[in-house]
Amino acid sequence: MRVLVTGGAGFIGSHLTEELLRRGDTVAILDDFSSGKREHVPQEATLSTCSIVEPAARDAILAFKPEAVVHLAAQIDVRQSMEHPLNDTTINVLGTVNVLTAAAEAGTRHVIFASSGGTVYGDTDVIPTPEDHPNFPLSFYGAAKRSGELYGMMVAAQHNMRFTALRYGNVYGPRQDPHGEAGVVAIFCSRLFKHEPLAIHGDGKQTRDYVFVTDVVAANCSVLDSGAAGIFNIGTGLETSVNELYAVIAKRCGGPEKAAHDAAKPGEQRRSCIDIAHARKVLHWTPQVSLAEGIDATAAFFQMKHDLSHQPAH
Ligand SMILES: NC(=O)c1ccc[n+]([C@@H]2O[C@H](COP(=O)([O-])OP(=O)(O)OC[C@H]3O[C@@H](n4cnc5c(N)ncnc54)[C@H](O)[C@@H]3O)[C@@H](O)[C@H]2O)c1
Incomplete structure (x- = not known):
């Protein structure tokens, strides 16, 4: 499959890219290297160096014509989102809309979006929290992730495209950036x-719900292989x-x-x-x-x- 990974030079994106290449998929990475690292980009992957908010991102997606897009590029720091809400919104909402509309224009069949199970629900006593629990994000970051899901479902419905939001728990593993506050x-x-x-x-x-990065990669692969659409929590419970x-x-x-x-x-x-019961049932995925x-x-x-x-x- 031709898969374009935004944020492919980052922590989760680089692990995912390696696995996709190992499986024999053809991979393109789109990354502005704001936190990603060049040494994490395998030679076999096509690379576009630009921001998801720029018109160049649309051009790169149209040129590669991906069958699937895994959208991971984001401003990932919750506290930064509170200090600089417009920057967070620009990257995480406008950038996401740019990726979604370009994917639809390129004829992409499936977009998988990295959402956040740690922030879209807000404080709740329903633990573990299922996907149908109401959303009361406490940060611009969480609100932007929820917005990305809504835009994704909307664009997908308009363009006969599948859309899947994976609401990750706290992902951890090798290569995660130890600077700043996230991770x-x-x-x-x-x-x-x-x-x-x-x-x-x-x-x-x-x-928090700590999930290892290879389990997150496996969840993305299950979604790519099954074509399952919808919203899934990806953690451990x-x-x-x-x-x-x-x-x-x-x-x-x-x-x-x-x-x-x-x-x-x-x-x-x-x-x-x-709560990961939905992912277990539909994706036949379970953290290992x-x-x-x-x-x-x-x-x-x-x-x-x-x-x-x-x-x-x-
Ligand atoms: N790590 C977690 O615990 C966690 C939890 C929930 C959701 N997520 C989401 O998963 C995704 C990946 O997170 P990560 O932990 O690998 O973070 P990361 O910072 O390692 O990776 C993000 C990548 O996106 C790139 N990027 C950032 N802004 C960009 C822009 N404007 N244009 C192009 N590229 C840009 C960065 O250079 C980096 O390579 C993010 O969407 C994040 O919000 C992560």
Whole structure:
């Protein structure tokens, strides 16, 4: 299949691209490298370097004529979205509309959109949260993800195209960016290996649903292969507090048993855990990697990075 991956130089996108190429798909990547890395782009993939908000993105999609588009390119930082809402909206809403309309124009049969199970529902006592739960996002990022789903369904209905929104939990794994605020597993692993100070925001009892990146890749492949349309939560259905997460990572990376705590971040969601029964049933997908296994693989990656940066120069 001809698949165009926006954000293919990023964390999830680069893992997905590798798997698609391994399966024999023909892959094009569209990325502006705002956070993605050139070394993550395999030689076998066609590359267009531009922003999804630019007309050049439409041109690239029309030129490649993808059968499927996996739309991952985004401003991914929830707190950045609160500080710079217009920037978030430009990339995550207008950029998404640009990708959707270009895909429809190019005759693309299926668009898969990376939505967010951690932010579209907002605070809720219904845990794990199913897809039909009402949406009360607490951030511009969450509202933009929900908007992307609505635009996707609308454009798909108008153009006889399939549209699937995958609402990811907190995705983690090798290559995740340990800088900034998104990606707590990468941040903890990286800081512990570098012996850098680290603090948990608030009491650490806030919970998230941590899903390993290869399970997210497998969910995307199931959607591509089955052609299933609709909205699917892609997580584990397991709730883990930041304190529990820290304990597992500290044990693996050799950090102090208890972490320091600083002030809670205002507006931070208290609990998040998503129900994956729909994906299990329709996509025949189920997460394969336990938290302990996933953290072990992620820690090994950050340990290798740390060791390489400390090798003596020859
Ligand atoms: N990582 C998670 O826990 C998580 C959870 C829910 C949803 N998501 C979504 O999954 C997708 C991928 O996230 P990720 O964790 O791999 O992040 P990432 O930052 O590693 O990847 C995003 C990629 O998009 C590119 N990009 C950003 N803005 C762009 C633009 N305007 N034009 C073209 N390319 C642009 C970046 O350079 C990067 O390569 C995003 O849509 C994100 O919102 C991620």
